[in-house]
Structure formats: structure tokens, C-alpha cells
Amino acid sequence: MEQQRNWDSIVVGGGLVGLAIAYGLGRLGRSCLVLDAGDLDFRAARGNFGLVWVQGKGSGFPPYADWSMSSSRSWPDLAAMLHEQTGAALALEQKGGLDVCLTEDELSTRIAELTTLSQHQNGRFQFQALDRQALAEIQPGIGEVAGATWSPHDGHVSPLYLMRGLHDAIHHQSGYVKTSCPVTAITQTGVDIQVTTPDGHFTAPRLVLAAGLGNRALAPFLGLEQAIRPQRGQIMVTEKLPLQIRYPMVTLRQTAEGSIMIGDSHEDAGLDVSSTRPVMAEIASRAQRILPSLSDAKIIRSWAALRVMSPDGYPIYDQSPNIAGAFAVTCHSGVTLAAAHALDLARCIHDGYLGPHLTAFSERRFDVSPA
Numbered sequence: 001m002e003q004q005r006n007w008d009s010i011v012v013g014g015g016l017v018g019l020a021i022a023y024g025l026g027r028l029g030r031s032c033l034v035l036d037a038g039d040l041d042f043r044a045a046r047g048n049f050g051l052v053w054v055q056g057k058g059s060g061f062p063p064y065a066d067w068s069m070s071s072s073r074s075w076p077d078l079a080a081m082l083h084e085q086t087g088a089a090l091a092l093e094q095k096g097g098l099d100v101c102l103t104e105d106e107l108s109t110r111i112a113e114l115t116t117l118s119q120h121q122n123g124r125f126q127f128q129a130l131d132r133q134a135l136a137e138i139q140p141g142i143g144e145v146a147g148a149t150w151s152p153h154d155g156h157v158s159p160l161y162l163m164r165g166l167h168d169a170i171h172h173q174s175g176y177v178k179t180s181c182p183v184t185a186i187t188q189t190g191v192d193i194q195v196t197t198p199d200g201h202f203t204a205p206r207l208v209l210a211a212g213l214g215n216r217a218l219a220p221f222l223g224l225e226q227a228i229r230p231q232r233g234q235i236m237v238t239e240k241l242p243l244q245i246r247y248p249m250v251t252l253r254q255t256a257e258g259s260i261m262i263g264d265s266h267e268d269a270g271l272d273v274s275s276t277r278p279v280m281a282e283i284a285s286r287a288q289r290i291l292p293s294l295s296d297a298k299i300i301r302s303w304a305a306l307r308v309m310s311p312d313g314y315p316i317y318d319q320s321p322n323i324a325g326a327f328a329v330t331c332h333s334g335v336t337l338a339a340a341h342a343l344d345l346a347r348c349i350h351d352g353y354l355g356p357h358l359t360a361f362s363e364r365r366f367d368v369s370p371a
């Protein structure tokens with residue numbers, strides 16, 4: 001049935017990036033088929049920390065700072081739309097977030113970085129530096145840390161509720177998410193783009209490549225490179241506890257259900273998704289220094305997942321130079337950027353042109369001549 005239908009667009013990859021774009025295309029009236037690979041694939045969308053975060057994003061790359069800020073601002077709209085359409089409650093909370101610093105050096109480096117970010121943004125990005133005493137007033141139980149930075153733009157959400165909400169909304173819009181259907185080739189056939197899978201061929205005039213780490217193998221079909229690499233992150237989850245974390249922190253957040261998520265590492269470990277004791281011990285030790293009461297908490301789950309990292313850590317958005325109507329998208333902040341992907345990037349893809357605010361994200365930025 002999916003093969004016979006005339007789809008307006010195909011999205012390759014059913015992680016958070018692909019689903020957000022497919023949802024956005026569906027809102028604009030484009031019927032959308034999402035093709036996702038196997039359950040044992042690498043899936044950052046199912047193993048992440050759930051922060052909607054602006055603090056520190058793009059201090060060396062102003063277009064990314066603007067993009068993250070605009071997504072954070074659009075997040076309440078995205079959550080409201082998904083709720084209205086599907087009844088999904090995403091547990092979105094955006095009342096600010098903390099980056100806690102253990103030492104004075106960490107704190108002064110952090111403040112310098114955020115000051116630069118604020119200057120890039122002509123003051124639109126706001127933050128406050130808090131010494132330990134000021135921090136203890138808003139976060140009781142804080143340990144012997146140097147202080148923190150707080151920004152009102154930050155928040156958190158349940159990434160699993162988000163995935164389910166997007167999934168349901170796509171089906172409401174007469175789209176379809178087809179699983180266990182890896183794409184192996186992409187070609188142009190007349191005005192259409194054809195993808196090959198073990199279940200046969202599918203065609204549409206628009207295609208978005210959003211296969212996470214799978215983009216690297218598929219991008220050459222579009223005449224692109226997408227030089228991404230995996231970066232491992234490990235996370236631990238406690239039993240459900242009474243409310244004790246008032247604001248999400250970069251490495252600690254309390255979910256709507258009460259468990260505390262503790263994360264996360266940044267490791268070059270290839271495609272290895274095992275969790276390791278030394279890294280877990282380090283993560284736990286930092287968490288206890290920030291919130292000593294956590295030393296009594298029981299850890300009930302832990303996992304590792306792979307980030308989708310570009311050479312400079314910023315998103316890569318491109319239009320194929322070879323196949324008209326084909327785009328490739330990758331990023332390592334798919335939760336934060338879900339609103340921008342659904343409401344802004346999807347419109348550009350619908351219109352067939354990445355707007356001027358997105359040209360800085362092309363992989364052409366890596367084409368630096370040796371001279």
C-alpha cells in the first residue's frame with residue numbers, strides 16, 4: 001500500500017530529527033512516508049537526556065546560537081500543537097536551567113563563555129552568574145560547589161513522550177512511519193526521487209535524509225558527505241524520588257515521574273554502546289558533589305547511546321547538488337532543535353530552498369583550502 005500511494009515526501013530515518021521534519025511537512029499538507037531501519041540500530045533519539053538547552057550553545061558560532069534560541073522559543077508552540085492533535089503531554093518544563101560549576105576556574109570560564117554568547121545575541125541571550133550562596137537559595141541541598149550559571153531559556157522534556165507524540169501526529173496527518181525498512185540506495189527518476197529498500201522501491205518528489213549515523217553512508221547518493229562520527233554518552237537513572245531538583249542541570253534532571261537522570265559522558269568509543277564502570281563512577285561522583293543527598297539514591301537503570309557529531313559539533317543542513325528536491329539533515333541536539341526542525345526547517349524543505357538563516361549550516365563550511 002505504501003508503495004502504491006503517491007507520497008509528497010519521503011523522510012529516511014525515524015529518530016527525533018526525521019520525525020520532527022516529517023511532522024512539519026505533514027502540517028503543511030505534504031503527505032509523508034518515514035522509512036526507518038531496524039530496532040537494533042543506533043538510535044540517539046531513544047537514549048538521550050531530554051534537555052531543551054540554549055545555555056552555551058553556539059558561543060563560537062552565532063548562527064547556531066540564534067537557531068537554538070529560536071527553537072527554544074518555539075517549543076511551547078510545538079508542545080501545544082502535538083497536545084491538541086494527539087492529546088500527547090510531553091512533560092515540557094521551560095522555567096530555566098542551571099549549569100553547576102565545581103570549581104572557581106570552571107565558573108569563571110563559564111561566565112566568560114556566556115558573556116560572549118550574550119554579546120553575539122545583542123543581549124537576547126540572558127543568564128545570571130550565581131555564587132554558591134545564591135545557588136543554594138534556589139536549589140536547596142546543593143553541595144560544596146563554586147556556583148552556577150542560570151538561564152531562563154533552558155528547560156527539559158520527556159524525549160520518549162516527544163517521539164510518541166510526533167509518531168502519533170504523523171499518523172493523524174495521514175503520514176506513515178514504516179519500520180524495519182532500511183534504505184540502501186537513492187536515485188533520481190524523472191521528477192521523482194526513488195529509494196530502494198528490501199521491501200521494494202518508494203518514490204516522491206521530496207526526500208529528506210535524516211538517518212542519524214546512517215547519513216554518512218547514504219549522503220554520497222545525494223552528492224554530499226555528512227562527515228559525522230559517533231560520540232558515546234552514558235546515563236544513569238535513579239528510583240522515583242520526592243521532588244528535589246528544582247531546575248534541570250546539564251548533568252542532572254528530575255523527570256515528571258520523579259526519577260533522577262544523571263548524565264552524561266562525551267567519549268570517542270566508536271560504535272560501542274556498552275556502559276562502563278569507570279565512566280559511571282565518575283558521573284555518579286560528580287552528581288554527588290552537586291547534590292550530596294544522591295549518595296542514598298538507588299540506581300535502577302543505566303545505558304549508553306551514541307551522539308551524531310559533526311566535525312565542529314554544529315548541525316549540517318544541505319540541499320543535494322545532484323538530486324533536485326533532496327535534502328540531508330543531521331545534528332546532535334535533536335531534542336532542543338525539534339521545534340525549529342518541525343516549524344521552520346520543514347517549511348524551507350517544503351518550499352524547496354534552505355533560507356539564508358540556514359546557509360551557514362552547509363557542509364561547505366568544512367571545505368577550507370590548505371592555503
Ligand SMILES: Cc1cc2nc3c(=O)[nH]c(=O)nc-3n(C[C@H](O)[C@H](O)[C@H](O)COP(=O)(O)OP(=O)(O)OC[C@H]3O[C@@H](n4cnc5c(N)ncnc54)[C@H](O)[C@@H]3O)c2cc1C
Pocket residue numbers: 012013014015016017018019035036037038041042043044045046047048049050051052053181182183184210211212213214215218232233234235264304305306307308330331332333334335336337
Ligand atoms: C547520551 C545522549 C544524550 C543526549 N542529550 C540530549 C539532550 O539533552 N538534548 C538534546 O537536544 N539532544 C540530546 N542528545 C542528542 C539527540 O538525542 C540527537 O540529536 C537526536 O536524537 C538525533 O536524532 P536523529 O534522528 O538524527 O538520530 P537517531 O535518533 O540516531 O535516529 C536515526 C534513525 O535513522 C535510522 N536509520 C539509520 N540508517 C537508516 C537507513 N539506511 N534507512 C532508514 N533508516 C535508517 C535509525 O534506525 C534511527 O532510527 C543526546 C544524545 C545522546 C546520545
